[in-house]
Amino acid sequence: MTVLYWIDLFGVAVFAMAGAIEAARNRFDLFGVLVLAFVSALGGGTLRDLLLDVTPLAWIGDLTLAYVALISGFAMFLLAKFVPVPFRIMLYADAIGLAAFTVSGTQAAIALELPGLVVIMMGMASGIFGGILRDIMANEIPLIFRRDVYATASLVGAMWVHFSQQLGLSTNVSIVVGFTLITAIRFAAIKWHLSLPAFLNTTSYRKENHPREL
């Protein structure tokens, strides 16, 4: 369980940083940065706890999570004052956070002995919702919908954690491999612009050709 905790803390730190970078692009001030860092880092887990009616919320029960989120966001705020932080870094930080939270969310649902489909969806929800909240607050289409192989990576990792433990793999090995797997898939997708078949290819479907007022 300790391995899971460290992965979770690591995820909180990097997601807070990704939130801070997103805030940078939108030129928020210090406390705006901290709010976005906090919501990014703890939003996915909070949603999972709400959906599963877990009380108290993870970050209320263990304030270390909250402190790590705030300190990481603040550190990135300072860092970005002095060093240019390219947007690409945000994509990689987001990928690591996605991996960490998918894995820890899946494990939390397994511990509650929920059905397999729910386990996998809770893993995905934990992984993707922090980033969705971050992007919605910055008035962007969430990264999950803009970047390819994003939900896919989370799905693959959540399925791995679920099924590998069903087949008897030890929790720690399952978690570490799942975390590595998601991170690797997303890193590869970012680096080589991998993509799944898009929903529609024809340009006739582009939004600008389908205005609301028809």
Added chain:
Amino acid sequence: MTVLYWIDLFGVAVFAMAGAIEAARNRFDLFGVLVLAFVSALGGGTLRDLLLDVTPLAWIGDLTLAYVALISGFAMFLLAKFVPVPFRIMLYADAIGLAAFTVSGTQAAIALELPGLVVIMMGMASGIFGGILRDIMANEIPLIFRRDVYATASLVGAMWVHFSQQLGLSTNVSIVVGFTLITAIRFAAIKWHLSLPAFLNTTSYRKENHPREL
């Protein structure tokens, strides 16, 4: 109660399809489509369950709902690969889902013996929030705020279900009539562009004339 369940399932299916069409307009990939379909179809009911502290959530207690949402979204993903799906179809699907969820949400609140105002607001919240989440995630102003006679249709239907049962009408009749009523109002509004008085008529109020930096 069976009638209600079938209406609810039907609502899940068409809202998932509406979500998938919205995703199409934004060119999401397969799993992005499924995420948006799922959130659209089950978001309103999930919010209602959270607000009323119902545990477990409807779709965790009955996985059929989750499967119907995912399969409907996937079917629409495939369909739209081969057949053009005009945006107008999304409006009609959204209308049916709005009707189904308003009715089932109202009935769920009646079953908990809540006060009338809460019953009606829970019905509306169930009906409108799936669509609001869908549109927020696609970075649009929610349909409820862009289209006329939307919240109104939901309100009328929720009030009908509440008051007709207060006056002794049987649940099934009340539900079916309420569902038909909301659907009819929205279909008429879509077809003939019906509208309530707008908040402001003068063009001097348009947003472009009131930039943030004043």
Added chain:
Amino acid sequence: MTVLYWIDLFGVAVFAMAGAIEAARNRFDLFGVLVLAFVSALGGGTLRDLLLDVTPLAWIGDLTLAYVALISGFAMFLLAKFVPVPFRIMLYADAIGLAAFTVSGTQAAIALELPGLVVIMMGMASGIFGGILRDIMANEIPLIFRRDVYATASLVGAMWVHFSQQLGLSTNVSIVVGFTLITAIRFAAIKWHLSLPAFLNTTSYRKENHPREL
């Protein structure tokens, strides 16, 4: 406790008005206005109750809150039909609501004997989330991220309420001073355009220079 209740009711009324004005700028119809007014006025408190697992929600347990939100939103709808309502009024209404909800949220968390950090964060969450929901629904970047000294004002007020009571100040005095403090900070910031150091100053970081497609 009565003082707190009146501050809370006052916050509901002005936040509902702020939501109605935001709706005006986006030309919503009557029920769209009421939905946005309701979500603005009661969204922050609802989130707090969900996060702290308080049942029933404040506005379900006390319908006065719901009625005040709806009536205030409706009154603003009527008013704006006849009188021009400048956007600046919305900023001031938002400031008063921020103050009221930060104070009442902090006090609610103190009553649950939560740790200091959680008390302060719940105060802030209660204060800022109604406005965040309002702006997200209107497809804007939330005011908290656009306006300076916003999260800061809420933070200062929440810390004041928490620490002043830790030091033995009576609840009522602490609340009233905290409310006044937040309102004063925000009013001053609106009037004189005060600001904290921005996250980044160099124009090289502007979003338009960092498109998604890199």
